Amino acid sequence: MEFTALFLAVTIVMVAAWWGTRTLALALFAVTFLACIATYLHHASDALKLSF
Amino acid sequence: MTRSLALALNALGLYAIALVLLVAFAAQLLLHELPCPLCLLQRIQFAMLAVGPILNVRFGLRPSHYAVSLLTAVAGAAFAARQILLHVMPGDPGYGSALLGYHYYTWAFIGFAVAVAAIAVMLLFDSQFRDDGKPQPVGTLAGTAVGLVIALTALNVISTLLECGFAACPDNPVAYELLKRLS
Numbered sequence: 389m390e391f392t393a394l395f396l397a398v399t400i401v402m403v404a405a406w407w408g409t410r411t412l413a414l415a416l417f418a419v420t421f422l423a424c425i426a427t428y429l430h431h432a433s434d435a436l437k438l439s440f
Numbered sequence: 441m442t443r444s445l446a447l448a449l450n451a452l453g454l455y456a457i458a459l460v461l462l463v464a465f466a467a468q469l470l471l472h473e474l475p476c477p478l479c480l481l482q483r484i485q486f487a488m489l490a491v492g493p494i495l496n497v498r499f500g501l502r503p504s505h506y507a508v509s510l511l512t513a514v515a516g517a518a519f520a521a522r523q524i525l526l527h528v529m530p531g532d533p534g535y536g537s538a539l540l541g542y543h544y545y546t547w548a549f550i551g552f553a554v555a556v557a558a559i560a561v562m563l564l565f566d567s568q569f570r571d572d573g574k575p576q577p578v579g580t581l582a583g584t585a586v587g588l589v590i591a592l593t594a595l596n597v598i599s600t601l602l603e604c605g606f607a608a609c610p611d612n613p614v615a616y617e618l619l620k621r622l623s
Contacts, residue, residue: 389606391480395597398487402590405494417491417508421515424484428519431477 390427397423441565446501447576449562450493454585457490460551461592465599467544473536474603474613478523482548483596485516489555490589497582501568506559513555520549535612 397420405413464483467473475483492509496502523545527534534543542550562568603609605617 389604389608391477391484391604391609392597392600394481394484395487395593395600398484398491399590399593399597401488401491402494402586402593405491406498406586406590410495410499413491413495414504414508417488420488421511424481424488424515428481428515428522431481432522 394420394424394427441568443501443568443570443576446562446565446568447497447579447582450496450501451579451582451585453493453558454490454497454582454589457486457493458585458588458592460486461589461596464544465592465595467539468599471537473544474616476535476611476613477609478519478526479535479544480600480609482516482519482523482545485512485519486548486551487589487593487596488512489516490586490593492559494586494589497578497586500571500576503563503569506563510556510559513552513559517549517552517556520545520552524549 397416401413401416401420404416461483464475464486468475489509489512491512492505492507495505495508499505523535527543536544539547600609602616602618603613605621607617610617
């Protein structure tokens with residue numbers, strides 16, 4: 389679900405960059421970028437099932 | 441480098457991103473290779489690479505617009521490197537099939553590294569940032585590229601919703617969860 393939301397957020401950033409203001413696009417980009425990092429860190433903290 | 445040449449290169453960059461998103465879709469739909477969560481995150485970073493060139497085409501060339509894509513490329517490379525390291529042990533077959541000898545996440549790492557280098561080269565040319573005060577009309581080449589990238593990213597919203605449904609995406613997806621639930 390979080391990845392659907394992230395793709396939707398990126399689409400909104402692109403639409404804002406093309407039809408909206410520059411400030412709005414950069415602000416939305418910052419929020420989406422931080423959300424990506426947070427999602428990565430959430431998954432990176434999962435326990436790894438190692439085979440050795 | 442003139443402004444018009446830099447804008448044309450930005451438009452070509454958007455076409456390159458669209459090509460990457462198209463190849464990812466082709467692997468998903470034709471080879472039935474569903475992307476894992478980390479793969480989706482890398483695909484999201486490829487889409488986010490387009491924000492810088494879109495801003496350059498729409499509002500004019502600025503170093504901050506290149507920085508937007510540079511940040512995204514570094515993050516994407518880090519995500520891809522993480523997935524490479526997850527499968528680095530000898531005997532590990534890796535995730536998914538290989539394309540020309542490399543798995544998709546290895547190609548993704550190469551793609552993000554190329555993006556970092558390409559943005560650095562573009563930033564070398566200060567002359568593109570000299571604003572002559574005249575608004576640059578958006579050409580058909582650039583306008584089509586922007587539309588294509590936005591449409592492909594929007595299609596990814598639908599495909600990810602079909603794959604993951606309204607729950608967390610499975611680590612090793614084998615079916616479209618939402619379609620399975622509806623059928």
